[in-house]
Amino acid sequence: MPPSNVIDGPRVVTWRCPSCRETVPRLLPNGELNRVPLAPERTALPDPDVQRACQRVQGLRAPEVCYACDQVYHELLGTLVRPPAEEGDARGEPGLNDTGVVGALLPLADRGTQILIFNVVDGELRCTEIERLATFNPDRLTYPGSRGAIAPRIWALYQDHLATLHAATPQGKP
Numbered sequence: 690m691p692p693s694n695v696i697d698g699p700r701v702v703t704w705r706c707p708s709c710r711e712t713v714p715r716l717l718p719n720g721e722l723n724r725v726p727l728a729p730e731r732t733a734l735p736d737p738d739v740q741r742a743c744q745r746v747q748g749l750r751a752p753e754v755c756y757a758c759d760q761v762y763h764e765l766l767g768t769l770v771r772p773p774a775e776e777g778d779a780r781g782e783p784g785l786n787d788t789g790v791v792g793a794l795l796p797l798a799d800r801g802t803q804i805l806i807f808n809v810v811d812g813e814l815r816c817t818e819i820e821r822l823a824t825f826n827p828d829r830l831t832y833p834g835s836r837g838a839i840a841p842r843i844w845a846l847y848q849d850h851l852a853t854l855h856a857a858t859p860q861g862k863p
């Protein structure tokens with residue numbers, strides 16, 4: 690217990706991020722707030738089937754996440770994923786037909802961020818899996834060098850997302 694005449698400064702006060710559910714500093718070392726508002730395009734791919742699947746997930750959405758979670762959102766959204774127990778490393782190899790895509794990340798205020806993974810089932814894009822961000826295994830992420838046997842719809846979502854990211858990158862900053 691600090692002496693009662695010591696008042697917590699802004700750098701001492703913490704905040705519980707609703708996404709990772711960790712207690713994080715309220716400010717970053719550069720003085721910026723460690724709370725990043727989530728724009729809709731950062732949480733879900735602009736696809737009608739993805740958007741519909743998101744609407745079906747119940748729960749209050751948190752409007753802000755910590756800086757680290759915001760970076761994770763940026764990294765995961767639109768990335769290809771393999772099934773949980775698949776062996777081997779698909780980096781650089783042609784894609785496999787059971788590869789899905791991270792279509793959305795939903796910051797549920799009471800349960801933490803949920804990752805919505807999509808696969809093509811019977812010719813339709815469907816949310817086949819919902820994983821908690823806190824326990825997601827990053828080894829499942831895959832970066833195949835070519836489409837291979839990946840469903841064309843999944844590959845198109847991935848390519849479109851990459852194009853959006855590249856378009857948003859300022860000149861001179863690769």
Ligand SMILES: [Zn+2]
Pocket residue numbers: 706707708709710711754755756757758
């Ligand atoms: Zn967080």
